[in-house]
Amino acid sequence: MISDLDQDDFGYPVNIEQVTYVTRQLADDSSVDLPMWVFTPGVDNMPEGAMPEGGWPVIVFVRGSAFHEQNVTDCSNYFVRIAEQGYVVAALKYRHSDIAPFPVQMQDCKTAVRFMRKNAERFHCNKDRIALWGDSSGGHTVLMAGFTGNRAPDTDADAEESAEVNAIVDWHGPTDFAKMNFYPSSQNHSDPQCPEGVVIDGGTCLNIRI
Numbered sequence: 001m002i003s004d005l006d007q008d009d010f011g012y013p014v015n016i017e018q019v020t021y022v023t024r025q026l027a028d029d030s031s032v033d034l035p036m037w038v039f040t041p042g043v044d045n046m047p048e049g050a051m052p053e054g055g056w057p058v059i060v061f062v063r064g065s066a067f068h069e070q071n072v073t074d075c076s077n078y079f080v081r082i083a084e085q086g087y088v089v090a091a092l093k094y095r096h097s098d099i100a101p102f103p104v105q106m107q108d109c110k111t112a113v114r115f116m117r118k119n120a121e122r123f124h125c126n127k128d129r130i131a132l133w134g135d136s137s138g139g140h141t142v143l144m145a146g147f148t149g150n151r152a153p154d155t156d157a158d159a160e161e162s163a164e165v166n167a168i169v170d171w172h173g174p175t176d177f178a179k180m181n182f183y184p185s186s187q188n189h190s191d192p193q194c195p196e197g198v199v200i201d202g203g204t205c206l207n208i209r210i
Contacts, residue, residue, distance in 0.1 A: 011081075012042055012046070012085075012086060013041070013042035013084075014039055014080050014083040014084055015041075015042050016038070016039055016040075017037070017038045017040070018037050018038075019035065019038060020036075021034055021035070021112050022112075022115065022158075024095055024104075024108070026099055026100060032095065032099065034092065034093055034095070034108060035092070035093050036090055036093070036112060037073065037076070037079070037090075037091045038089070038091075039079040039080060039082070039083040039089040039090075040056070040083060040123050040125075041056055041084070041086055041088070041124075043124055051124065052086070052126070054129070055088075055125045055127075056125045056126060057087055057088070057126055057130070057131070058116050058123075058125045058127075059082065059087055059130075059131050059133050059169075060090045060092065060112050060132050060133070060142075060165075061075070061079070061089055061092070061133045062092060062094065062105075062109055062134035063091065063135065063138050064134065064138040064139065064171075065137055066136070066137055068096050068097060068098055069096040069098065070096065072091045072093055073091075088123050088124070090115075090116050090123075092108065092109065094108035094109060095108055097199040103144070105137075105141045106148065106153070107145075107153060107154060107155050109141050109145035110145045110148075110155075110163035111157045111163075113130060113161075113162075113165060114157065114159070114161035114162070114163055115161075116130065117130070118158050118161050128166075130165045130166060131166055131167040131168065132145060132146045133168075133169040133171070134170065134171065135172065136171070136172055136173060136174075137173065137174070137199075138171075138173065139170040139174075140170075140175065142170060145163065146168040147168075149162070149164040
């Protein structure tokens, strides 16, 4: 028997849109369009007053990938469930370590935050309520982007908007590369060819901390 039919706990319908949030020039003079998938609570036929004043709060998400190219959409089920509860989720791809070294990942994350602020009206979101969330290498990226905000290292893209955020959610992101070899692992985290070495352009992670 369903006893709570008077309570609608299914959540909002969700709109999903893929956009290019920035185009970057690479060292070889080629360019790359960086995509973002925006999951937004549907506003069509929404009851009056359902949307909070100022718009939906925003979560900018960075997928973990050992700093290599990300498979962002494999977490779409999470994003849909969160958007159903009244959040805008912006899941981005950054310049991965196979085409550009640190600190471009955190720079792209900050540009994504600015893009969402610039397009707040388009996505019905609150530019004053933005959080960063990332897992694994994505956790490292959101920590770096969130801690530095509008300070260097940065880029000029959408510079009229702020990259500051209200909160950072780090899911098991590395923060001390040099200590990763002290714990059981399938690889040598101080090797120049390990993910941490590649992201710092073939360096060795003997004393690298964020």
